[in-house]
Amino acid sequence: MTAIRPDGAASWRPRPGPLNGLTDVPGLLVGNAHCDAARTGVTVILCESPAVAGADVRGGGPGTREIEALAPENLVGAADAVVLSGGSALGLGAADAVAAALSARGRGLEVAPGHPRVPIVPAAILYDLGPHSAAAFGADGPPHPALARAALEAADRGVALGSVGAGRGAVAGALKGGLGAASLEIAPGVMVAALVAANPVGSVCMPGGPWFWAWPFEIGDEFGGLAPPDLPCPPAPIPEDGKLRGGWAFDAPDGPVDPGSAPGANTAVGVVATNAALTAAECRRLAMMAQDGLARAIRPAHTPFDGDTLFALSSGAATGGPDLGSGHARAARLAALGSAAADCVARAVARGVHAAAADPGGPPAWREVAKNHLGRAKQGLASPRDAS
Incomplete structure (x- = not known):
């Protein structure tokens, strides 16, 4: 493995990887498949070799699989793939389909000679069900197992964003949600990246305008290049009726929209990854630190209504990635990875x-609402309400 060396660090400027996505981390492939009729989909993160893994759950309404298998005190601590799926608990069958397909390929734990191999496929789901779901599901049940098989077959190094895969039916507060990705090379040869399906009850934009909460972390114009004006931007107030209103529909005539919150009816789920060689315990710490990226990009985050779950993958052992060293220096470098992972998560949500x-x-897309808002701003109108 290549050791991380301090020489030249002062002149190094962190930068996105070539793809600005999860597959900038060697050893990982991503595949997406979705059903337009059901407005749902599946994203599969395929580890070309088993990756050391960890997970962290912060939402009050999670839907997950194989989380405990990744706990550092337990036997496995590695994953063959990770599945992100729509469909709420009905979508957890997507991971079953991926595990079965990988077993047929000879992937997974060899418990005993001649026995089927057992792949470890952790998963997390988001809620994207609606009146359109029932008819599309049909007599054969939810489409997620079939979508998962298609996503697995489609897995490659490409980076797809927006209304694809697990982000197909996502809603972010009062706006259309989606699948986002971002990466950052924080030192020569040291890569960290994130992939997030953003479906939170909270808002991704500041009150009164199309400015992402994540704007301080934007690199280039990767999600619009809009910085807020030099005005105070207070957090969204809690209404007197006590109802949590998710997004600030900053250009909606009726103001903030109540998404009909219920536990488990929203969530942001995702994966952070690095090519640095980490242990299972360090992957869990990486996932924990990366959760701060959701709080940087979404207000509020980690609510009782969300299932916020992040997985962390390290491909370093399999790909000969950089070694973090030992002792205090290793801990400091892990902290730097976690900080960068949180920034990547925030950028991925906004992207x-x-x-x-x-x-x-359905809810409006950010692009159309931002265009409308900025057009009104040129006319001296802050929002449609100012025109009434």
Whole structure:
């Protein structure tokens, strides 16, 4: 493995990887598949070799699989793939399909000679069900197992954003949500990246305008290049009626929209990854630190209504990635990885919403609402309400 060396660090400027996505981390592939009729989909993160893994759950309504298998005190601590799926608990069958397909390929734990191999496929789901779901599910049940098999077959190094895969039916507060990704090379040869399906009850934008909460972490114009004006931007107030209103629909005539919150009816789920060689315990710490990225990009985050779950993968052992060293220096470098992972998560949330496309009768897409808002701003109108 290549050791991380301090020489030249002062002149190094962190930068996104070539793809600005999860597959900038060697050893990982991503595949997406979705059903337009059901407005749902599946994203599969395929580890070309088993990756050391960890997970962290912060939401009050999670839906997950194989989380405990990744706990550092337990036997496995590694994953063959990770599945992100729509469909709420009905979508957890997507991971079953991926595990079965990988077993047929000879992937997974060899418990005993001649026995089927057992792949470890952790998963997390988000809620994207609606009146459109029942008819599309049909007599054969939810489409997620079939979508998962298609996503697994489609896995490659490409980076798809917006209304694809697990982000197909996502809603971010009062805006259309989506699948986002971002990466950062924080030192020569040291890569960290994130992939997030953003479906939170909270808002991704500041009150009164199309400015992402994540704007301080934007690199270039990767999600619109809009910085807020030099005005105070207070957090969204808690209404007197006590109801949590998710997004600030900053250009909606009726103001903030109540998404009909219920536990488990929202969530942001995702994966952070690095090519640095980490232990299972360090992967868990990486996932814990990366959760701060959700709080940087979404207000509020980690609510009782969300299932916020992040997985962390380290491909370093399999790909000969950089070694963090030992002792205090190792801990400090892990902290730097975690900080960068949180920034990547925040950027991924904004990039997913920025790229999303609206569905008929659904919440508006950020691009169309921002265009409308900025057009009104040029006319001296802050929002449609100012025109009334």
